Amino acid sequence: MTRREGSRAASSQAELFDDHPGSKPRAIAPGAILLPRHVDGAEVWAEVCTIAATAPFRHMKTPGGKRMSVAMTNCGALGWVSDRRGYRYQPGDPESGQPWPAMPPTLAAIARDAAALAGFPGFAPDACLVNRYEPGSQLALHQDRDERDFGHPIVSISLGLPATFVLGSTSRTGPTASIPLAHEDVLVLGGESRMRHHGVRPIAEGTHALLGRCRINLTFRRAT
Ligand SMILES: O=C(O)CCC(=O)C(=O)O
Numbered sequence: 067m068t069r070r071e072g073s074r075a076a077s078s079q080a081e082l083f084d085d086h087p088g089s090k091p092r093a094i095a096p097g098a099i100l101l102p103r104h105v106d107g108a109e110v111w112a113e114v115c116t117i118a119a120t121a122p123f124r125h126m127k128t129p130g131g132k133r134m135s136v137a138m139t140n141c142g143a144l145g146w147v148s149d150r151r152g153y154r155y156q157p158g159d160p161e162s163g164q165p166w167p168a169m170p171p172t173l174a175a176i177a178r179d180a181a182a183l184a185g186f187p188g189f190a191p192d193a194c195l196v197n198r199y200e201p202g203s204q205l206a207l208h209q210d211r212d213e214r215d216f217g218h219p220i221v222s223i224s225l226g227l228p229a230t231f232v233l234g235s236t237s238r239t240g241p242t243a244s245i246p247l248a249h250e251d252v253l254v255l256g257g258e259s260r261m262r263h264h265g266v267r268p269i270a271e272g273t274h275a276l277l278g279r280c281r282i283n284l285t286f287r288r289a290t
Contacts (some may be wrong), residue, residue: 091183094245097219097257098233099184104252105176107225107276113170114196114225114282117141120167121159123198129153135203142169144193144289146212153212155193155289169194176252177221177286184254186219191286199229199269199281207234207242207265210287218288219256225249225284226277227269234263249274 092100123137126148140146144155145166159166174191181189197205210220224247231253234242240263247253255262266283273279 094233094243095259095262097185097255097259098262099254100245100247101180101183101252101254102248103250104180105223105250107250109172110176110223110250110284111225111276111282113173114284116170117167117196120164121145121162123196124161135199136205137198137200139166139196139198140194141167141173141196142191142193146193146195146287146289155212173223173284173286176223180221180252180254181219181256184219184256186254186256189219189221189286189288191221191288193287193289195285195287197283197285199227199266199283200279201227201269201271204268205266207232207238207263209236209238209261209263211261213287213289215288216260219254219260221286222253222255223284224251224253225282226274227272227279227281229269229281229283230267232265232267233259234265236261236263238263249276 089102092102094100118139121139123139125133125137127133128148129150129152144157145159146155147160157165173194177191178189226249229247231245231247232242233245234240269281
């Protein structure tokens with residue numbers, strides 16, 4: 067094989083393996099980095115099932131009283147909640163009055179390492195919001211602004227059915243880009259992208275081999 071043929075073979079192999087475990091981080095925008103197929107989905111899913119056995123998924127209400135189509139739970143020292151009193155982080159599950167389940171060290175390590183790979187070393191999340199989407203559920207364009215220090219990145223893991231993530235700008239009406247997110251993908255939003263508006267388009271009907279008729283997203287944040 068000539069050198070040229072060798073390098074062609076190597077590059078077609080790189081394409082072949084592009085979206086397989088260990089594939090390279092992909093910059094979407096400054097500070098917005100996608101790590102395709104970055105986690106062991108079965109391992110993360112097992113942790114989600116354990117969390118939900120203690121703090122079940124529930125449909126929270128918006129401050130305006132609307133039921134959210136996405137079901138949510140939390141793990142970590144603080145959990146994100148929404149109700150008539152507003153959006154906030156709190157140490158206890160309002161449904162049970164008990165602390166949220168502890169953040170599994172394996173998940174905290176995934177979030178820390180993904181942030182470091184994306185250029186944000188030293189990330190130590192204290193809150194993990196777990197979202198469960200069924201086909202048809204969606205998340206409206208919003209900004210994550212309930213945290214104390216926006217210098218920390220946000221790391222999210224996707225499992226199950228595919229989604230279209232919408233990444234906007236720091237202003238609500240700015241242009242948006244659509245980013246497909248698949249099972250085992252990790253997305254990091256930090257630096258210039260930390261305050262970008264973002265959301266999730268309605269999930270298409272489907273059945274995932276491991277999770278069934280749902281998508282799970284875990285969002286790791288430093289709230290304090
Ligand atoms: O589900 C996702 O990919 C995004 C979740 C999100 O933006 C949020 O929970 O604030």
